[in-house]
Amino acid sequence: MSSPEDQAVAFKNDGNKAFAAHDWVTAIELYTKAIELNDKDPVFYSNRAQANIKSEAYGYAIADATKAIELKPDFVKAYFRRAIAYTAILKSRDALRDFQKVVSLNPADKDAKLKLEECKKIVRKVEFLAAIEVGDEPSAAEGLDLDSMVVEPEYDGARIENEMSxxxxxxxxxxxxxxxxxxxxxxxxxxxxxxxxxxxxxxxxxxxxxxxxxxxxxxxxxxxxxxxxxxxxxxxxxxxxxxxxxxxxxxxxxxxxxxxxxxxxxxxxxxxxxxxxxxxxxxxxxxxxxxxxxxxxxxxxxxxxxxxxxxxxxxxxxxxxxxxxxxxxxxxxxxxxxxxxxxxxxxxxxxxxxxxxxxxxxxxxxxxxxxxxxxxxxxxxxxxxxxxxxxxxxxxxxxxxxxxxxxxxxxxxxxxxxxxxxxxxxxxxxxxxxxxxxxxxxxxxxxxxxxxxxxxxxxxxxxxxxxxxxxxxxxxxx
The missing domain is CATH 3.60.21.10 (Metallo-dependent phosphatases)
Structure with missing residues (x-):
């Protein structure tokens, strides 16, 4: 008879198959069964984090990746997945910290370095937009003279006069x-x-x-x-x-x-x-x-x-x-x-x-x-x-x-x-x-x-x- 640990690995492997078939719901269920049998394997949490990301359950993904990191503090994949989840819910500063950790743990990873630079750009843009934000910004329609805007004769589509048709x-x-x-x-x-x-x-x-x-x-x-x-x-x-x-x-x-x-x-x-x-x-x-x-x-x-x-x-x-x-x-x-x-x-x-x-x-x-x-x-x-x-x-x-x-x-x-x-x-x-x-x-x-x-x-x-x-x-x- 197989041990709980072996059964857990079998559930994880089935979860990987469901994930490969883009069946995120089944993958999450199978990874959860693996965790119920063995809650000390960081891979199970990291895999479930990835399935949760695909399901747009970013909060759950962050929790799973965090648990994987607690079990294995140098788990590069878990930091990476948590960074992706943070990015998805617009917590770019938290994502930046995790991408920095990924690069520090694996300096040879060119893809991680690229994503770190992209994340830095996002943080800079968010900070810039916050700095220039004004309460009563004029409408983008201001100064737009539609009456004098010419539609070229060669335009081959239907035209709007005054009303939609x-x-x-x-x-x-x-x-x-x-x-x-x-x-x-x-x-x-x-x-x-x-x-x-x-x-x-x-x-x-x-x-x-x-x-x-x-x-x-x-x-x-x-x-x-x-x-x-x-x-x-x-x-x-x-x-x-x-x-x-x-x-x-x-x-x-x-x-x-x-x-x-x-x-x-x-x-x-x-x-x-x-x-x-x-x-x-x-x-x-x-x-x-x-x-x-x-x-x-x-x-x-x-x-x-x-x-x-x-x-x-x-x-x-x-x-x-x-x-x-x-x-x-x-x-x-x-x-x-x-x-x-x-x-x-x-x-x-x-x-x-x-x-x-x-x-x-x-x-x-x-x-x-x-x-x-x-x-x-x-x-x-x-x-x-x-x-x-x-x-x-x-x-x-x-x-x-x-x-x-x-x-x-x-x-x-x-x-x-x-x-x-x-x-x-x-x-x-x-x-x-x-x-x-x-x-x-x-x-x-x-x-x-x-x-x-x-x-x-x-x-x-x-x-x-x-x-x-x-x-x-x-x-x-x-």
């Missing part, structure tokens, strides 16, 4: 599919027009589904333009009677974030009363700097385009209430049971452009459900987690059927948790080209019944995720 959107869909851009004048027009529309909307938009209409709720799309096109192919394009709600995180990571952002904004301009966009945690400046959207804007257009998008992101609503039955918000629920829908209604999001480290806005964008009752520390290292009892109390207190949120990969594209009262929908299949998940969307008709649909990823041009991230080598595929 279906003809322009149809042409834009094809241009983007073929790797073309739209003229920067039209980019400016679209973002400026939509910023005004969403600024004037409530922090929590309240809508009803008419008798002859249908609403589709989509989760994260993360710059995966060709997968969004597949969703539209299967489910139909937005129309006056086919409403859509995109629940945040439509930019970053995937390398067609400007295309998705411009398309969603064009539909919002065309149909402001039947097309809805919630803000996600990636529609924020600090995330855009790390995860690629800022770099993509600059590469495809210019810095002013990014600044205009940034202003528009801070104007986006934080939640949508569907038929007084479903609260749709990107992250999840709150650290205080006393929070009500009225508190969301009263929240003045315009006084706080970025979500910060605490408060209602941060929690709406960042929190996650957990299976255990009560509340717990975030597996991400940001925000917190809430249990089924928290969801039940919130729904009961606010007469809600359920909360619909996004923010996390689900292998089947969606998941009903907390006795069906917390629903996660995620619309980026084969997320970052590295997770074998399906995408999903939810159709809701006038009867307010939820109709779930799953779909698979489709091929896309050979451009990797994070292609425009300033430190794509540092972040890898996490």
């Amino acid at each position: 279906l003809e322009f959107i149809t042409d834009m869909l094809e241009r983007f599919k073929n790797g073309k851009k739209i003229h920067k004048k039209y980019v400016y027009q679209i973002v400026i027009a939509v910023k005004k529309i969403v600024y004037d909307e409530a922090t929590m938009v309240e809508m009803e589904i008419e008798d002859d209409a249908q609403l589709t709720v989509c989760g994260d799309t993360h710059g995966q333009y060709f997968d969004l096109m597949e969703l539209f192919r299967l489910n139909g394009l937005p129309t006056e009677k086919h409403y859509y709600l995109f629940n945040g995180d439509f930019v970053d990571r995937g390398s067609w974030s400007t295309e998705i952002a411009l398309l969603l904004y064009a539909y919002k301009w065309l149909r402001p009363k039947s097309f809805f966009i919630n803000r996600g945690n990636h529609e924020t400046d600090d995330m855009n700097r790390v995860y690629g959207f800022e770099g993509e804007c600059k590469a495809k257009y210019n810095e002013r385009v990014f600044k205009l998008f940034s202003e528009s992101f801070s104007a986006l609503p934080l939640a949508t209430l569907i038929g007084k039955k479903y609260l749709v918000l990107h992250g999840g629920l709150f650290s205080d049971d006393k929070v009500t829908l009225d508190d969301i209604r009263k929240l003045n999001r315009h006084n706080q452009r970025q979500p910060g480290q605490a408060g209602l806005m941060m929690e709406m964008l960042w929190t996650d459900p957990q299976t255990e009752p009560g509340r717990g520390p975030s597996k991400r290292g940001v925000g917190m987690q809430f249990g089924p009892d928290v969801t039940k109390r919130f729904c009961d207190n606010n007469n809600l059927t359920a909360v619909i949120r996004s923010h996390e990969v689900r292998m089947e594209g969606y998941e009903e948790e907390h006795d069906g009262r917390c629903i996660t929908v995620f619309s980026a299949p084969k997320y970052c080209d590295s997770t074998e998940n399906k995408g999903a969307y939810i159709n809701i008709g006038p009867d307010y019944k939820l109709d779930f649909h799953k779909f698979d990823a489709v091929p896309h041009p050979n451009i990797k995720p994070m292609a425009y991230a300033a430190q794509s080598g540092l972040m890898g595929m996490t």
